[in-house]
Amino acid sequence: MIKNVYGENLTSFTVKVRRQASPDSQSYWEAFNIPYQADLNVISVLQQIAKMSKNAKGESTTPVAWDCGCLEEVCGACTMVINGRVRQSCSALVDNILDENNDVLRLEPMSKFPVIRDLVVDRSRVFRALQKIKAWVPVDGYYDMGAGPKQDRKRQEQAYPLSECMSCGCCLEACPQYLKVETQRESDETDEQFEDRKNAEYDKNFVGAHAINQAMLFNSNPTGKMISGERLDALTDEGGIQICGNAQNCVAVCPKEIPLTTSIAKAGRAATIHKIKKFFDSNEK
Amino acid sequence: MDSSETNFFRKHEFLIRRLHSLSGLLPVGAYMIVHLLTNASILNGVESFQNLVYQIHSLGKILWIVEWGFIFLPLLFHAGFGVVIIMGSKSNTSQYSYVANWRYRMQRITGMVALLFIGFHVLHMHGWFHVGFWKTFAHAIGMAQFSPYNAASTAGEAMQSTILMPVFYFVGIAACVYHLANGVWTMGITWGVWTTPQAQKRATIACAGLGGFVMIVAISALVGFCTLDTDKAQEREIEMYQESVNVGRIIENEEKLSKPAQKKIKRERRRK
């Protein structure tokens, strides 16, 4: 049982949520009182809020909007800023957070992505980055061609952790070099036009640690490496690896403990060699 | 929407950032180390330091090319683009107070401090531009203090002008040294020299060693100039000047002497 500051058993605690009704409205804080139970996580707190639909003042309010999926920390959906630090809300245990922070729970949306509503943000840029760096193995097709090339156990052991990236966006939220990109829709635009403009805007800005890591993952795959040059071109394009400032927050906040900074440094090395080779060997202008 | 100029920067973003990274070490960082080593030679006495300055100024008419090509322009590029980089980032050490994040933030803070300090230092000693009216103006406000043929005495006087000056220089130099040492570390990651956390830890130790070494050199120079007997130094410099001109070691140029030294020489000539 958790005790409050007066040493009494905690019967309830306060949750403050930074809410925002829509992308272009102002954000505000709303407080909720949640009865304390052991073994709560932030998701169950949000579920409770939805069920109560009353804030701390007793006024009725709308349920908080938030994203979640597997609740086991493998899908990457429920990322948010909890007491100032980005993390998955499913694995954020209320007991631990209350221990750290004087009995208050503060929930905020990620700040590097446009807010859609409350704690829901638009992370399409994360997936766009994967397109940009061609995070796939360029197989010929899906007919049966027998097994893939034999692979070193060591290579698998290095690749597996990189492959655990669930595109949750923690590394991007904590990165001081990764800034929010918000594209406003223009009234005369079609869906496709807006999408294209948004993607073009994303492509100009930093791809982020997760994408660099994926590029290194596929560049180490026996078939994937056949287009490693294309990936390095993408990584050294505008918004590429050069934006990294080596603050190394990415690796510190990664919920999957992926060696992101190692991938970044390896990408840096590959980019150096790639560019020098290209300068001296290539016929391109 | 984009002017062709910003397009150029965007298209060559990788190259420019890598050049920025490189310029921090070569030539800017390397120059800084040489500069501090030269200054630290003051501990050997006025002659040693003055001789090194003579050597630099023996370049004569091509000195400005070296100054602009290898020092000022790279420095301006490194500083200017550094400001652009800082503007494109958002520090968050209050939320994420990890050591590496603090190092990142300190790199930016020391960069800005170094920019201000070096700006002042060059004005204070060199005077920025050697153009008639500007030079007069700079002198009038107590800047452009350094005279190459009175190297030790003018530098010493500049340091001893107020008690705050050495303190200010210490802070400025410390910022530069941190910026260099930490910069070498991040450069190693950027270029892919050290990749794993363990290798980066080893590199941190090496870079801290480099920083410590440069800082010792810098403190030596500071102490040397702060404790210098400037009057004696000036006398010795005048002797050296006249002898050196006589044997053709340096090109005669009284402009490179300090005002009091020029006066003294004139007076001596009159007496003769």
Place this chain on the structure above:
Amino acid sequence: MTKQRVAVIGGGLAGLSATMKLCELGIEVDLFSMVPVKRSHSVCAQGGINSCNDQTRQLGDSEWKHFDDTIYGGDFLNHQPPVMEMALWAPKVIDLMDRLGVPFNRTQEGFIDRRRFGGTLYKRTAFAGATTGQQLLYGLDEQVRRWESAGMVRKFEYWDFQGPVIGADGACCGVVAQDMTSMEIRSFPADVVIIASGGPGLIYGRSTMSMMCNGAAASRCFQAGAKYGNGEFIQVHPTAIPGADKLRLMSESARGEGGRVWVPRTAHDERSPQDIPDAERYYFLEERYPEYGNLVPRDIATREIFDICVNEGLSVEKNKLCVYLDLTHISKSELDRKLGGILDIYQKFQGVDPRVNPMKIFPAVHYSMGGLWADYERTADGGLVVGSPVNQQTSIENMYAIGECDYHYHGANRLGANSLLSCIFSGLFVAPGIQTRLESMSMPASEQSSTVFEKAVEKHQKRHDDLLAREKNDDNPYQIHEELGDVMTKAATVVRRNDQLSAAYEKIDELFERAQKCGLSDSGNWTNQNVLFTKALIDMFPLARTIVKGALQRDECRGAHYKPEFAMPALESEDEAGRLQEAEKWCDKFEANNKKWLKSTVATCGADGVPELEYEDVDTSLLPPRPRLYGLVGGEIIEKVWRGRIANTSPHPAAIT
């Protein structure tokens, strides 16, 4: 002629493999998902994916044996040709996933490593660390992203499927979906629609399934006329970590490495588990099954844990059903070496170190063997006709079902590491059939009269608007969902009793009435998760009813469906002759029961979501049914008798092997 398009609903393993294969065949796809497809529930699968392989082959394994294990594990309720085809494809599926870059664990020499899983004697299971499902999904997600870049796939992520559009000819010609952000409801013409929406775990409130596994998409097809098969077969995993929000899986390997299951002999003993002496602990699995101990088969472990908590009231906690799974007698270093990964999960989510304190676990709803009824075209030798447009087609023309939401492959009970296979296989296999179908079509859906689409949108828009216009009241959908989950979990999981099922059916009616009236706390029209949830909740009822009604009517025990009243008895006689006689009777009864119940339950949705059930013969043409006798007293004799009968009467040559 405008290009033909296929709409795929759901971006898990099945939906993505179908999408990728269709693109390869030059068919453009609109892919709809409530979540970014990379976050689909397939990521939760831990164990692995089965196939017979070069190594097991030399130990006597074959595709046939994989097929046999799957059918036997499924208690013969699976139609056999699709399972046969799947087993034949299994090695190819793993080869393909390997080529796509899935980081399968490797042997020293660089081959794909294998582990052994439940229900088989062979090391068939390929795995990638402890997150095989995630890795497989990513491999497919990456390929689909590649096609997306090439302009072959349009992704509609954060779009909620509202229902199919059915043309005047009764065939499916598109879908209606709702943008979960802007709440816009739109129709999308599609020449073929593939439903790959996964399982309906949320009907049980909390399960091991993800939060989007609400079964709504399947239910919406069901309500639009698609048939639903074997709904009552729901797999319950014996060991999961109960959480306030979700039940997280605790792998069977914890017991494999020596974990002991127990409860205090005194109900709700308040002492900490370490302070309870051995004599006051009830190691009920060890006492009740001295031979197997804690490693009794899954369904038995599940039933016993359930029984000890629900019927005997010996749950460790008063307000929560759970038993101890104790590893504390094993040294920490050994635990870290063998079970490190899964113990970390427990610690992460429970904040308690299972190396020091016993874990609290309880069975949890895990997988639905049942799903949308789907067809197939069999070949003479018992496989499927490649490229037949009938394969995986639901009872609505041009609508297909694949993955967990289709009822093929797992019969009455699913074997571990077979679900990933069935999802990828059905996705890959459906594509050539759809190509055939598209080639035979004369008019693309996009050129159909627009009124059918307008009407469909109108209908869903009205439903949406009516919900938003509801008066606020004290009842709310989350409360009703919790109650529905409780009812379903109590009546329709591990142990099923007719009285409880009847009562549950009535309770479901009552909850349905409430769901029709409950107020919404959010009446806005922007990212309104409240209204989306309410719709999903209302759509859970037809499936909940199908599950309960199916369970109520099926008076037998088969696979995951266990009714103690109808359990086959153990042999009691002490002497050989008596036993033999009993065994003969047992086999008579078994045969009679099969005659009556070896049938797929096929539900049709009637008015107001009330299901009508029919029973359909199961294709057992490849392998004749035989009794599942795990741990039954006298099992050897029954088996002997049964084998004798089969040898005399069976038309199946394969049965003797």
